[in-house]
Amino acid sequence: MAITLHDITVWDTGEHIDLVMDASPEALTEKPLAADVDASGLTLAPGFADPHVHFRDPGQTYKESMVSGCAAAASGGYTNVLIMPNTVPAMDGETLDDPEAPGAGEVMGAGYTGVIDYLQHYEAVHGVKLPVNYDLCVCASKGRAGHEATEVDKWRRYMPGEDIAGKDACQLAHPVTAISDDGSAVTPDILDQVLANTKESGLYLIEHCEHHDTGAVNEGPVSRELGVPGIPEDTELNIVARDIEKVRETGVHVHFQHVSTAISFEAIRAAKAEGLPITCETAPHYIALSDEALLKYGTLAKMNPPLRSEADRKATIEAIADGTVDLLATDHAPHTLDEKRLGFLEAPNGIIGLECAYGVCHKVLVDGGFISDKRLIELMSTEPMKLMGHAPTDITALLDAQQDGTGEGNRVLDLRTIGDAEEIGLVVLDTAKSWTVDPERFHSTARNTPFGGWRVSGLPLATIIGKSLAFSRL
Template sequence: MAITLHDITVWDTGERIDLIVDDSPDALAEKPVGTDVDASGLTLAPGFADPHVHFRDPGQTYKESMVSGCAASASGGYTNVLVMPNTVPAMDGETLDDPMAPGAKEVLDAGYTGVIDYLQHYEAAHGVKLPVNYDLCVCASKGRAGHEATEVAKWRRYMPGEDTANKDEYQLAHPVTAISDDGAAVTPAILDQVLANTKESGLYLIEHCEHHDTGAVNEGPVSRELGVPGIPEDTELAIVARDIEKVRETGVHVHFQHVSTAISFKAIRAAKAEGLPITCETAPHYIALSDEALLKYGTLAKMNPPLRSEADRQATIEAIADGTVDMLATDHAPHTLAEKQLGFLEAPNGIIGLECAYGVCHKVLVDGGFISDKRLIELMATEPTKLMGHTPTDIAALLDAQQDAAHAEGTGKRVLDLRGCDDGTEIGLVVLDTAQQWTVDPERFHSKARNTPFGGWQVSGRPLATVIGSTLAFSRL
């Protein structure tokens, strides 16, 4: 069945068009979708891309699975995500030979001998259709233990463009595109080898730019009020400064994750002015919350890096506004509420973010007058898509390619008819209501997890549908 969205506005040109897509029995729909939708007042944009998600599959699927994580992604307007390697077992390219090791049995029982193979073939192994595209990130160190760098030879074949003649459709669709030990910075003992591996493979290093051995929350008045050991802000700068120097030496592209302090942004700003191949992201929680949120939300606001001071929050917004920040990523980190209730010293770090990221960022950044709607789409869609090695969907180019097709009768509008489009899954689109006011309700999330401090927040702007290839993948139209 074809669905036509009438009079929708293209995000970067302002042109009003009609969009025709195929419905699918696999689509996630929060309510029935009609064949004709009045989309006046809605915006059509390239699908969001998130270069930083944790789906806990394999090994901790009680927190999240590929199915629930991808559903959460589609619900949040994402059409592509990069899955971090802190799975259990770790995504390091090693062959699994001990079925008693945590998480190994579910991989071996599915007929695969490694985590990368398993995740590449997840849909085939489980007989499911996932509503979002995804790439994989390989560990920088074996077992993510920080002691020994992974071996390029053990994971090169999973990269795009490598041995394509012997790859099936799943391997081609879900390649390894980055290296990281996310959750921890690459250790000094193996940093040079990891950078050499990065350079040899042609991938880029995603760096968790923060290291501390003690502490649970940001060091300052709030940590002292809570009586909880603090983490100084220079624990982030130490990794940022170290890696900038290594980039200067090697020319390797390093991408800094979840940057959160004014002093780190200052160093990154200077490095970029020098022309070094450095990119960085921050996350919605660092622009919306300071460490004072710990007093209200408790461990729901505990994360790593920790929420910083109000001055750092303002500096993060400034770094977005002046272009120092290249993109926004969620660092979607599912945990059970029981785990998050263990207290500040024992509770795991992290919050979920895929399903409310756009609304939170739009409320703070666009409604706050710091950036435009167009710039927010760039930060959440086009820039992370390019980082991940993909081409953002160019709506105007697709329209031009169909310029000889029939226009909507009597309206003068052009029609973008994606049915049977040759570009297949390379097309990723999101339909946005940039004006919608809505309340974040974690109980309605598609994620298995509920660990967010944003429950009950009034936010603005909401993704209403995602399109993969020619097909509707998710809808709340």
């Protein structure tokens, strides 16, 4: 079945076109598909990309699996994600030899001796077609324990461009493209070696720019009202300043995750002005919520870094508006509600975010008058794609390559006629749609979000990969 979206608007040029694609039988659909769709008022953009997701597979699939995580991503308009290495066992390139170790049985039972190999071949192992393209991130330290840096020779072969002739299609499709110990900052004892590994491999370091040994929420009036130990804001700046100095020494590209404080943004702003190879992201929760949300949402709003003060929230929006923030990422972190009910000291950090990120960001940033629709798409699509080493889909270039002349009426982009379409990723957006976040309708296994019941604006209606629909609520 072919599907045509009539009179859809191209995000960056404003041109109205007709888009034709296949309806794959494997597509996730929330309603019956129609062959012809009036897409007037809808926007066609490059698919969203998120370089910061946790899918808990292998080892903690009761929280999230590759299947449910990728479904959540597709539902949120994402075509590309980067999976963080805090799997169980950790994604460190080491060979597994004990099937009784946590999570190892899943990997070894599938015939693989390493987590990277297992995740690269996940679709073949489980007989599924995942609706999202994904890359992998290798640990900075063995076991992600912070004691010993991983060895480049253990994971170099998983990188793009390495030993291409010896790789199968799965390995080529899901390479290792970054290094991180996300969940923890790289420890001081191994930082120099990790940076040397990063430089030798040509990858970039994704740094969890926050470290604290005590505390559960942001230090301030809210922590005191809750009677919960606080985390000072300089726990983030300490890592940011440390790593900026190392970037100055080494020239290695460091990407700072989920930046949340005004003082960190000031340091990053100055480093960028100096011309250092530094990029940074923030997350929807740091622009939409301050630590005062803890009083309303409890541990559903507990995360790391913690939600900060209202002044820091406003500084985060300012850093987005002035270009200090390069991109938006969700830090999608699934947990069970039972875990999140354990209380502020015991509950795990993190919230899920893939399925409402666009709506939350659109409501706060676009409706709030801070940035345009076009800039939000750049922050969620083209900029993260570039960070991840992928070319965002250029819709106008595809149209130009397909057309012999101007003709009459809308130009037609027929994805079915494109020979090499594997890298195409698109999202159909209703930028004006007002809707209510309902976690019970999420495709993620998890429900740990403070945004349930929020009225937001802007909804992804379809996600397209290659020549076909991957997800649709058209």
